[in-house]
Amino acid sequence: MSRKVLITGGTGLIGSRLAEMLIDAGYDVALLSRQSTTGRYRSFRWDPSHGTVDEAAIPYADYVINLAGASVSEGKWTAERKRDIMDSRLGGTELLFRELAKGKHHVQSFLSASAIGIYGDSGDRLVDEETAPAPAEDFLADVSYQWELAGLKVQDLGVRTVVMRLGIVLSPEGGALPQLARPVKLGAGVVLGSGKQYMSWIHLDDVCRLFMQAMEESHWQGIYNAVAPSPVTNQEFTETLAAVMHRPLVLPKVPAFGLKLMMGEMSEIVLYSQRVSAEKVLRQGFKFEYSQLRPALESFYREEE
Template sequence: MSRKVLITGGTGMIGTRLAEMLIDGGYEVALLSRQPGNSRYRGFRWDPLAGTIDEAAVRYADYIINLAGSSVSDGKWTQDKKREILSSRLAGTKLVARELAKGGHHVEAFISASAIGIYGDQDDRIVNEETPPAANDFLAQVCQQWEEAALSVEQEGIRTAIFRIGLVLSPDGGALVPLARTVKMMAGAPLGSGRQYMSWIHLDDLCRLLIEALEEPQWQGVFNAVAPNPVTNKDFTETLASVLHRPLVLPKVPEFGLKLVMGEMSELVLASQRVSAEKILKHGFVFEFPHLKPALESFYSSEE
């Protein structure tokens, strides 16, 4: 009998690939969605902000993977946008936790997303899961509240694993798309000082990690979901340019220019996060793409 996985945020970049890989692995997949008819998977309706959810959703699942949250890299961080970034994560997580607390289900594990934004700007210090969250940092505060909501599920006796996800590499979405576009247009350049660290993970490695965490009981608690070899922004840009066979002709993009264009959102590319993958390696996870160049080549190797 195949195992049933319920995904929140299943239509996003990570959720889309994760659902494909789960199906390939013999799982059944259903999505929690505001418009459940729009997908090839079974769907259950929910509206996190209204606090409504189809009661059959949680009863369907053996496992729940919680990825729901509005994009942080889509549009300037106005007050409304910041409210949406926080509420879209908190409301969904709290709603699932509320349903799980009612009992009458057979959910064995709850896997929830968080982000390495919890560490804030750490310069070149290596941070791990024991590093305290950054103070006075918007994304760090969002992640902290998001994780607290997820940990409330653990109090119901359900195995809970939280993954602090780094920069996810995919040609279909996320930060790599605009970065690759500028390099292809011969307009690529290191951002800010170029010395800030980028802790990244290939989309397929992230999905394999989440799937491994479903059934293996050692995955409990908080983990960094990053490849073991973070790189500086300058190295990232140069590696991307070499894979795309494009020269880097421009000098660095100055920090003040980025702040002007992106506002507070510029911290996504300017904050330095050198995040350790040691804990997931010790838990036995094996990366297909531990190094940046082969990860990028897996997307762009056919492009000359």
């Protein structure tokens, strides 16, 4: 049986680990990339900003996993950066829809990323997939909402479609964790803002296993939160990280206004409170390898005494 997976954003944090795990599980993997990649994966070229894609890409695939999008945590959110964050997600997803609509393919399922940013700043209220998105004035919520709409259109083509709302993906290789761990490592770790804001996190390997299970099992359909079942406050997160790294915590908190001065609008990523339910993926039969924060962090920093 042919088992070919096409990944967009395959050189990013999630995509590169997912590609490795798929290969280990016996799949053939190809990347849809703006640059020709060399190495262990076949690659097809595309350029979402110009609407061009190798015509052989979609016909290659049994499964398409769409992760492409400019990072929200690199660089200040200038008007240009925000446009890039939005366009890189919508352009790629709409291009995939256009190619799938041609119908000359055997794609069984389409999986697309989104983010829990869609819920906005929800305080200590537990939110789930039924919770209404935050208003469009909230940039991250608007990006996530538009991205989901573009991805869910693929359902109309008769292709099983799954959208994963990603929490804070934990990996020492990229994303938020290295930025949070750096000051802790230097003995200058601090709680951010009030420290009471919730962080809904997930271990990188669990994200990849979640995508793989949703890809393989036909009862997965629609929208799911990709978060571990134990969200923590920023204070708990920082204290656990310091304990795992055997470093002291500096007590004064970094006030919200200080973060806004340093990071501008991007400070929303660390100041917003998002307590997100994992109940739906648990009901689907997914078993987390890392359901608690401390073992998840220890898997990365256990060696660092």
